[in-house]
Amino acid sequence: MTDAQETAADMPLRTTGGTPPDDGVSSATEAPIPLLAPREGVPPVIADEASLAEVVAAFAAGSGPVAVDAERASGYRYGQRAYLVQLRREGAGSALIDPVACPDLSGLGEALSGVEWVLHAATQDLPCLREIGMVPSRLFDTELAGRLAGFPRVGLGAMVESVLGYVLEKGHSAVDWSTRPLPEPWLRYAALDVELLVDLRDCLEKELDRQGKLEWARQEFDAIASAPPAEPRKDPWRRTSGMHKVRRRRQLAVVRELWETRDRIAQRRDVSPGKVLGDTAIVEAALALPVNAHALAGLNGFGHRMGRRQLEQWQAAVDRANALPDTRLPQPGQPVTGPPPPRAWADKDPAAAARLSAARAAVSAVAERLGMPQENLIAPDTVRRLCWEPPKSADAESVSGALAGYGARPWQVEQVTPALVEALAAKEA
Numbered sequence: 001m002t003d004a005q006e007t008a009a010d011m012p013l014r015t016t017g018g019t020p021p022d023d024g025v026s027s028a029t030e031a032p033i034p035l036l037a038p039r040e041g042v043p044p045v046i047a048d049e050a051s052l053a054e055v056v057a058a059f060a061a062g063s064g065p066v067a068v069d070a071e072r073a074s075g076y077r078y079g080q081r082a083y084l085v086q087l088r089r090e091g092a093g094s095a096l097i098d099p100v101a102c103p104d105l106s107g108l109g110e111a112l113s114g115v116e117w118v119l120h121a122a123t124q125d126l127p128c129l130r131e132i133g134m135v136p137s138r139l140f141d142t143e144l145a146g147r148l149a150g151f152p153r154v155g156l157g158a159m160v161e162s163v164l165g166y167v168l169e170k171g172h173s174a175v176d177w178s179t180r181p182l183p184e185p186w187l188r189y190a191a192l193d194v195e196l197l198v199d200l201r202d203c204l205e206k207e208l209d210r211q212g213k214l215e216w217a218r219q220e221f222d223a224i225a226s227a228p229p230a231e232p233r234k235d236p237w238r239r240t241s242g243m244h245k246v247r248r249r250r251q252l253a254v255v256r257e258l259w260e261t262r263d264r265i266a267q268r269r270d271v272s273p274g275k276v277l278g279d280t281a282i283v284e285a286a287l288a289l290p291v292n293a294h295a296l297a298g299l300n301g302f303g304h305r306m307g308r309r310q311l312e313q314w315q316a317a318v319d320r321a322n323a324l325p326d327t328r329l330p331q332p333g334q335p336v337t338g339p340p341p342p343r344a345w346a347d348k349d350p351a352a353a354a355r356l357s358a359a360r361a362a363v364s365a366v367a368e369r370l371g372m373p374q375e376n377l378i379a380p381d382t383v384r385r386l387c388w389e390p391p392k393s394a395d396a397e398s399v400s401g402a403l404a405g406y407g408a409r410p411w412q413v414e415q416v417t418p419a420l421v422e423a424l425a426a427k428e429a
Helices: 003-009 049-061 106-111 122-131 142-149 156-164 184-195 197-210 214-226 249-269 279-288 293-297 308-323 342-348 350-370 380-388 396-405 410-428
Strands: 063-072 082-090 093-097 116-119 138-141
Touching: 049 082, 049 093, 049 106, 063 122, 063 184, 063 197, 082 122, 082 184, 082 197, 093 184, 116 122, 116 197, 122 214, 138 142, 138 214, 142 156, 142 197, 142 214, 156 197, 184 197, 197 214, 214 410, 249 279, 249 308, 293 308, 342 350, 350 380, 350 410, 380 396, 380 410, 396 410
Parallel strands: 063 116, 116 138
Antiparallel strands: 063 082, 082 093
């Protein structure tokens, strides 16, 4: 039995009835039990303002943390909007809300203001929740808590099984959640995602406290909750899969034109860009630079079942790129705001490369001692920036100040500063 399982065994689960036993004994040491249905059954989908008002009132009157999840239609629809929102709170039960029919959930967000929201992998769901007016002021991320506590597998299903002893259904994670009406099995799956989330949170809180990491987790959760929305990505077309094959500026221009054309079509049709034209086809066209639609049709990704009008549309994008003057062609690579890629350090600055090697080894040793992934102990980019431009005097005060300036949380600064000071000093000697 792991320490977290012992914690679970000592705690009565908040969820009773048709799911976990209410005798205060976890089944985590026995064969996992399939979690087949929410204890109150699958709730109806809220799809009108009157029903939404009732849910807002019920959840405002509930007690304790609120479990929150959202389902998107990645791979099917354009963007990352939410197509179903699931909640559960003591005293309110579970709710499934259709954010297409009820696109403004700011009233629900306000009703839960000040309440701790429990999410799994919060950074994945917060952007789409923010779009519909739901922004937590406090949160508990069970996935991040699992990382900090040293769990080898931190998916929701794996953690519910290892900590609470229940098996969640896995069959509907990648379905098209924009489907209407949503099938009953999908709704059951969605409701079960929040059924035990607060119970998992309670066990992980006790485990983090036992390990002396609870304050660290709270700092991480506060940082996520207070983080501003991400800035739009610059030159998103450069993330086209296979871009490493594209070397010449004229070819880069073709990738850009095809990507932007595809994006406009995908947005207009509200479908995933990959369903309009694959990345492989974009790169193939950029490398070949076809002179007409007939030549384009012979390339991988264009000829099979593609109509004449579609071919002409993509060839027009290629022609626009070919017509650009040299001054308007994109430059290879992206402007670098921080250190160069580590693979280039040995040539550009051997001393910095040596510092980075020593610092990575030092961070790895601390992470292993604390039982957590290195990237959760300190962001790799922060270590790179510190090693590329170290403080003139690499003492504890200057190193900790530099780390804080790069956004490291106080607990991270405290844990890694001594090791990084030693690593930097060793390479400067």
